[in-house]
Amino acid sequence: MSLYFRRLFNRRSPAGLVEISSNILVFDQCFSTDMLEEDELKPYIGGILKQLLARYSIDSLMVFNFEGGKKNSQTARIFSGYDMSAMGYPRNYEGCPLLTLEMIHHFLRSSESWLSLSQDNFLLIHSEHGGWPVLAFALAALLVYLRRCKDERKALETIHKYAPPGLVELYSPLNPAPSHLRYLKYVSRRHKSPELWPPADRMLNLNCAIIRTVPNFDGQGGCRPIFRIYGPDPLAPNDSSAKVLFSTPKTDDFVQLYTQV
Structure with a gap:
């Protein structure tokens, strides 16, 4: 020890x-x-x-x-x-x-x-x-x-x-x-x-995501972020397991290249 x-x-x-x-x-x-x-x-x-x-x-x-x-x-x-x-x-x-x-x-x-x-x-x-x-x-x-x-x-x-x-x-x-x-x-x-207390469960809207430091995933100081939001399905109140509630579509229109300013 x-x-x-x-x-x-x-x-x-x-x-x-x-x-x-x-x-x-x-x-x-x-x-x-x-x-x-x-x-x-x-x-x-x-x-x-x-x-x-x-x-x-x-x-x-x-x-x-x-x-x-x-x-x-x-x-x-x-x-x-x-x-x-x-x-x-x-x-x-x-x-x-x-x-x-x-x-x-x-x-x-x-x-x-x-x-x-x-x-x-x-x-x-x-x-x-x-x-x-x-x-x-x-x-x-x-x-x-x-x-x-x-x-x-x-x-x-x-x-x-x-x-x-x-x-x-x-x-x-x-x-x-x-x-x-x-x-x-x-x-x-x-x-x-x-x-x-405790705070009541309620639906939230994600309006934007701010990346203050862009990860260097491509070796050139940039990345192509894909967001996924997990949580219980609001349409299945008896099931508390996590589900994918949202995922960024994997198309060129959504998966853009972000680099450091």
Whole structure:
């Protein structure tokens, strides 16, 4: 185990867990660029759980798991082996580093309610391989929601400090920070306008897309962007899976060459 993680450990937290804030515990592997193989995951999680359950009652723990994309979660089976049920949050929006507002609301309300029941209650949070961008947002949102951090940007930076450089880029080809900050502002408005939380689902129109720095995809400083918009089909309210709602037609009229000014 690296000295980096040893410095992060809170003294009252078992080894292998990072205490982000009071009574919010996260598995240290979530902040690592190293990927555990399937045969390594069970002894890793199991060893930490044994330490944790030697100190705290199983009834004091609420477990969340941010899934990495696989349909069958091995992590959930490991927790069930210790009679612990993990609430799973799937990453099923075509790599988008955010949950739906409904899921964000569920995570925040469940966490707040659990922590308010007793000062001896804990949140135990795990993220599978590929789930780091969603985990980073969820933890920052929780700090804002619980009023443990007043500034949205500072909350996000606080979580990123726990991770080594390059972890965000490893799991997300696009910079998720702008989207994270925009959604964190939705969360912070909960205290200013409780009646507007959670924000109601509504149709949005995309009028324009601004590319401030043109990617150099063609080797000559330009690119031909194709946009796709994913989301639940508004005509199928009972199906929450992501569908392609819009895609740029692949014709010369629409797929134009853009270069740096």
